[in-house]
Amino acid sequence: MSADEATQAKQRRKLQNRVNQRARRSRLKGDDDKPRRPFEVTRWRLDDERAVSGVRSGRHTNPATRHDDAPKQKGWSLETCRVPPLSAQDAALVEREPLLRLALPYLARKTSPLQDHLLHLIHFNVLRAVFRLKFILATSTAFCIGRNTPGTEPQLVTIDDAHPSRATLVLTAQDEANGLPLSVRPTPLQSSKDHATWIDIIPFPVMRDTLIRYEAEYDQVEFGNDLVGDLVDFANVYQLQRPKQPRLPANKSSRSIGETGTVTAGARTGMIVWGEPHRPENWEVTLGFMQKWPWALVGCQPLLHSSNRWRALRGEEPLPQIYEP
Numbered sequence: 001m002s003a004d005e006a007t008q009a010k011q012r013r014k015l016q017n018r019v020n021q022r023a024r025r026s027r028l029k030g031d032d033d034k035p036r037r038p039f040e041v042t043r044w045r046l047d048d049e050r051a052v053s054g055v056r057s058g059r060h061t062n063p064a065t066r067h068d069d070a071p072k073q074k075g076w077s078l079e080t081c082r083v084p085p086l087s088a089q090d091a092a093l094v095e096r097e098p099l100l101r102l103a104l105p106y107l108a109r110k111t112s113p114l115q116d117h118l119l120h121l122i123h124f125n126v127l128r129a130v131f132r133l134k135f136i137l138a139t140s141t142a143f144c145i146g147r148n149t150p151g152t153e154p155q156l157v158t159i160d161d162a163h164p165s166r167a168t169l170v171l172t173a174q175d176e177a178n179g180l181p182l183s184v185r186p187t188p189l190q191s192s193k194d195h196a197t198w199i200d201i202i203p204f205p206v207m208r209d210t211l212i213r214y215e216a217e218y219d220q221v222e223f224g225n226d227l228v229g230d231l232v233d234f235a236n237v238y239q240l241q242r243p244k245q246p247r248l249p250a251n252k253s254s255r256s257i258g259e260t261g262t263v264t265a266g267a268r269t270g271m272i273v274w275g276e277p278h279r280p281e282n283w284e285v286t287l288g289f290m291q292k293w294p295w296a297l298v299g300c301q302p303l304l305h306s307s308n309r310w311r312a313l314r315g316e317e318p319l320p321q322i323y324e325p
Helices: 003-033 049-057 088-096 098-108 121-138 188-192 197-201 205-213 220-228 287-292 301-313
Strands: 041-045 077-081 141-145 155-158 166-171 271-273 283-285
Touching: 121 197, 121 220, 121 271, 166 188, 166 197, 188 205, 197 205, 283 301
Parallel strands: none
Antiparallel strands: 041 077, 141 155, 141 166, 271 283
C-alpha cells in the first residue's frame, strides 16, 4: 500500500468515527428527553370529595397528590393510569341528568374492596344507555301528565324539563317522529295509558307494553335494580310502591322455560348493551334475567335473537325457549 493510500484510509476511518460518535450523542440526548416512566400512575381515594368533584367537572385529579400522603380515611383506594377528561358530551350528560349526579356520591361511599361489592361496569353501560335513549326520546316526544285523571287538564312537559313518575308518552310532531328509531317510538298503549315513566326507555316495544299491561302485578323496584344495580334508587326516584305479594313474582326458577339451564347463586340477572342502545341487535339478555322474569320476554324475538348471536360469538349455548303460560 502506498503512502497516499494509507493516508486516505486513515482519513476515512477518522471521518467514520466522527459520524458514529455524532449518532451516539444524538441517541443519548433523545433518551434524556424521554420521561423515566412510559406512563404515570395516579392514586386517589373514592371517598375523597376532591376526586368526586374532579369527575363532575371533567378535570384530572392532581398527579402530585399521592395516596401515601393522603390522610387516613375510611374507604378503599383505586390505582389507575392517567385518565383523559370527560368529553364535552359526557360532561353535559352528567350535568343534565340528576340520576347520574346522584350516582357519583354513591361511588364515594363504597367502603369495601371485595369483588362482590365492586360496582359492575355492565350496570354503568346500561345506565349510560338509558340516558342516551332519553336524549333520543326528547327530540320528538313529551310526557302528558293527567291525561287519564278526571277533572284534570292534561299538561304536556318536555323530557328535559320534567321527570314525572307517571305519565303517557306522546309524539310532539309527526314529521319529527320520522327520524325517531322504531325501537323507542311510543306504542298506542304508551300514548294512552298512564304508566311509570322508566318503562319508556326500554328499547323493545313488546316488552314495554308487557311491563305497562302488568304494571301492578310485579315488583318494579326489583326489576329496575336488575337492570342498573344500585345506581338508581327506583323506589324514591319514581315513587314506586312495592307490592307485598306480586302476582308475577321474580322467579328463582321457572317452569315457563326449557330445562337446559338452572339459576346459580352467582347468576347475573340483567341485560347487557354492546353498542348504540336504540339498535335492538346491540342488546343481550342474560340467562339469569330470563329465568327470573320470563313473562317479560314473551314475544321479544329481536332481543332473544340478538342475545343468542352474542352468546354464539363467545361459544355459549343458545338461550332456552320461552313458552307463553
